[in-house]
Amino acid sequence: xxxxxxxxxxCEPNMTPLLxxxxxxxxxxxxxxxxxxxxxxxxxxxxxxxxxxxLPSAGAKxxxxxxxxxxxxxxxxxxxxxxxxxxxxxxxxxxxQPDARRYMKKLYAxxxxxxxxxxxxxxxxxxxxxxKAAQYSEVFQVLQSCSDAGFRQLKVRAMIQ
Amino acid sequence: xxxxxxPEEPETQIVLPVTPxxxxxxxxMFFFLTTFNPPSLKxxxxxxxxxxxxxAAAKDPSQVSPTSEAHKEEIEDKSTVTISLRGQxxxxxxxxxxxxxxxxxxxxxxxIKATEEDRERILGxxxxxxxxxxxxxxxxxxxxxxxxxxxESDVRWSQVMRIMDVCYKTGYQVSFIKPTDAGG
Numbered sequence: 001x002x003x004x005x006x007x008x009x010x011c012e013p014n015m016t017p018l019l020x021x022x023x024x025x026x027x028x029x030x031x032x033x034x035x036x037x038x039x040x041x042x043x044x045x046x047x048x049x050x051x052x053x054x055l056p057s058a059g060a061k062x063x064x065x066x067x068x069x070x071x072x073x074x075x076x077x078x079x080x081x082x083x084x085x086x087x088x089x090x091x092x093x094x095x096x097q098p099d100a101r102r103y104m105k106k107l108y109a110x111x112x113x114x115x116x117x118x119x120x121x122x123x124x125x126x127x128x129x130x131x132k133a134a135q136y137s138e139v140f141q142v143l144q145s146c147s148d149a150g151f152r153q154l155k156v157r158a159m160i161q
Numbered sequence: 162x163x164x165x166x167x168p169e170e171p172e173t174q175i176v177l178p179v180t181p182x183x184x185x186x187x188x189x190m191f192f193f194l195t196t197f198n199p200p201s202l203k204x205x206x207x208x209x210x211x212x213x214x215x216x217a218a219a220k221d222p223s224q225v226s227p228t229s230e231a232h233k234e235e236i237e238d239k240s241t242v243t244i245s246l247r248g249q250x251x252x253x254x255x256x257x258x259x260x261x262x263x264x265x266x267x268x269x270x271x272x273i274k275a276t277e278e279d280r281e282r283i284l285g286x287x288x289x290x291x292x293x294x295x296x297x298x299x300x301x302x303x304x305x306x307x308x309x310x311x312x313e314s315d316v317r318w319s320q321v322m323r324i325m326d327v328c329y330k331t332g333y334q335v336s337f338i339k340p341t342d343a344g345g
Contacts, residue, residue, distance in 0.1 A: 015179045015183070018183075019179070019182075019183065019186070022183070022186050022187070022190060023186065025190060026186060026189055026190050026193065029190065029193030029194065029197060030193060032197070033193060033196065033197070046204065047318055047319035047322040048319065048322070049205065049207065049322050049325070049326055050326045050330070051207065051325075051326045051329035051330055052204075052205030052206060052207050053205050053206065053207070054205050055204060055205065055206060127206065130318050131318065132317065132318055132319035132322070133256070133317050133318065133319065134317070134318040135256070135314055135315050135316070135317065135318070136246075136312040136313065136314060136315070136316045136317070136318065136321055136340055137314035137315070137340045137343065139318050139321070139337075140337055140338075140339060140340060143209070143337055144339075153208075154208075154209040155206045155207065155208055155209060156206065156207050156209055157204055157205070157206050158204075158205055158206070158207060158322060159203050159204060159205070160203050160204070160205040
């Protein structure tokens with residue numbers, strides 16, 4: 001064979017195709033990286049739905065994600081707001097219904113204090129991701145907490161079938 | 162003479178050091194691989210009509226802020242169709258729906274008892290027949306009729322979602338009301 005070097009025995013592997021491939025892969029991962037993955041706290045298994053619409057590419061402004069977790073073993077519900085921070089900048093602990101209710105009220109009041117908010121009408125949508133095995137009463141309490149706090153836009157997430 | 166090679170100058174050969182670059186590239190690749198989380202294409206969302214305000218307001222009148230008057234139109238709940246989902250009582254099927262009742266005229270409850278698929282089909286047909294004629298509001302937007310939906314406390318969310326699908330398919334919006342077996 002002609003390639004593979006001369007008589008000195010030094011065999012240099014051809015790096016160019018390898019590098020090409022690696023850089024292609026790298027490019028792909030850089031392009032597809034999605035930093036806003038913090039919205040899915042824990043593993044919320046969403047229910048299936050035939051009528052859920054795909055997410056709009058440009059999401060609504062500053063949505064509030066609210067996850068309703070359900071543990072099948074302990075049959076306990078937990079509420080997690082993954083994108084919200086407490087006053088000292090730490091992630092919020094998981095909450096039960098009464099705390100969540102208070103928190104949503106406080107959150108609405110905080111958002112309404114923002115100078116850009118007209119008529120103290122907060123436009124931020126609340127996106128509810130409830131576990132498929134969650135009980136209706138819990139989901140309903142979450143919805144009611146949100147609407148009583150004053151949020152006008154509620155959305156629920158589901159898996160498109 | 163210019164044609165003659167100077168013997169003291171060796172032939173320059175530029176060798177690109179590939180190894181550090183490869184090292185770095187692999188590091189980067191590893192980072193992106195581990196953080197790779199494809200945007201879930203299967204996840205979709207549905208708009209909700211707000212849970213009926215009248216109840217919440219009646220429960221705690223002090224919470225009704227004067228500003229909520231601005232949303233009067235939204236709050237106004239003219240829907241006459243109410244669907245209740247009754248849960249199975251036995252331990253095995255707990256969380257599933259046993260039957261559905263539909264109330265279209267604020268008077269009589271109609272029970273839909275059948276298998277899961279049949280129930281949904283019957284409900285869909287029923288909703289189609291009672292659907293009001295299309296109303297266009299002042300701003301030219303179509304007004305979507307609303308179904309009020311309640312379930313028993315322990316009915317699973319996925320079961321509720323199935324019925325929600327039926328409502329959306331027939332062109333209704335869903336507004337949730339408090340669980341049928343909730344006290345108070």
